[in-house]
Amino acid sequence: MKTLHINSSSIVKTFGQLKEQLSASYKKCFKEHCLTFDNEIGYGEVRGVLLKNNISYLEFNVTFNEDIALNINTNISKAVNIAYCSKGKIAHQFTKKNKKTTLEPFQIGFMSNITSSKNTIYFKKETNVIVTLITAYELTASVKKNTVHQELFETFVKNKKENNVFISSHNLKIAEKIEQVTKIKEDGVMRSLLIEGIVHMVLALEIQQYKRDLKNSKQPTGSLTLREMQEIKEISTYIKNYPERATTIEDLCKKTGVTSSKLQEGFKLMHNTTVNDFIRTERVKKSEELIKNSDLNISQIVYSVGFSSRSYFCKIFKQKYNCTPTEYKSRIKLAATA
Incomplete structure (x- = not known):
């Protein structure tokens, strides 16, 4: 198994570190960062952007030639990470002391960092995986009240004493919303605004799914396999x-x-x-x-x-x-x- 490392919460440093480890080509269009690679490690694309209110958006569309462990250490202990698989599956682990949790296609994984800042995401070799990772970092004085960011922290961080993970039931609507990001044709400011709008819609759907699951209502995927x-x-x-x-x-x-x-x-x-x-x-x-x-x-x-x-x-x-x-x-x- 090959291990990759991200040792920063900075989107710029994240892409700098991944660029070196993946031997990838890099480009930046306005606020959006993009890596592409096709070599002995595998092939694919990683995109990311830092949005308002300390929210980052990463999208991996990758196929690796060997099993990969992506170690992420942001050095920020209070954070909410929300992963969604559109294709393939991943596994998540806070540290080696914790058990691995598998995220299947169309499921949402809510991973809350309370006592540590570490997360590891596992990719299986020779498997095309499309996964988005939205991370909201701790609230700052500049973040306005009544934002999606605040709701995330009140739901997944407030009054929590240890790291926790929650895997939702399946949700097809989110896959459709995420596809809209890849189909945006506009550039510059317009593209950035559209991405931000879609990401906030995705977050709203994910929070809604979490609350629905907690209430033990009928599974939204019904009888579908x-x-x-x-x-x-x-x-x-x-x-x-x-x-x-x-x-x-x-x-x-x-x-x-x-x-x-x-x-x-x-x-x-x-x-x-x-x-x-x-x-x-x-x-x-x-x-x-x-x-x-x-x-x-x-x-x-x-x-x-x-x-x-x-x-x-x-x-x-x-x-x-x-x-x-x-x-x-x-x-x-x-x-x-x-």
Whole structure:
């Protein structure tokens, strides 16, 4: 097993240390740091940004050629670490005296440092792992009250006397939110603001999940197995990329091997909507992109995104954008010539 070390709470020093140990290339775009590597250690990418209120966001999309232990020592004993696996799994341990805790895909791990500042994350070799790690450090005088940061500390640190870890039940919605970070196309200040907004939404969902689990309410994943959740996540991505190809629920069931009832259950959990409504929404989104960025006329766009009725398309487009497709196209042209 190879051991990597992070010996700082500073995002700059964190990436400096990982750069050397991974023999990675480094770049910084505004406030966001990025490492990429492809060598004898493995391959992948590590991204990170320091947000307001002493909150850091790290995302690992990595495949290592040998088992890896990532030792993190921030030298700050009061901190809340929240890990979420979108793909693969990791294990966590405060120190060698503590037992390891495994984090499966779509689970949230809440690791609170109370008496020490050490955490170790374990990666299995030859396994693609996508994991995000959000860390909130101890409150300072500059942090305003009624923030997500304060709620984190009141929930996971206040009145706690020792390090503790809590593994939640599965949550599909968070995977979708985290994917939005990787799809942000804007640069600079706009990108930084969008990342911060999404991270705060993720934190809110994670806290909500923690409180729901504590109340012992019905498990939010219902009867879905891990494989079924992975299939639903993959078919959601497929629909987003090719909404015109998603014809019927029966076809999607054949593609995934998931029953129609499980498919509907998964979409309700992940997207809070039905399969058909999700397909319809993605088709309208793609039509809006085509209106802006192609020379196709409205009728051509209607059929290219999978609709068979122009009048129906115009109706639901207006519901979403508060204007007809033709009016929208005219506004785009007017804005381009202004």
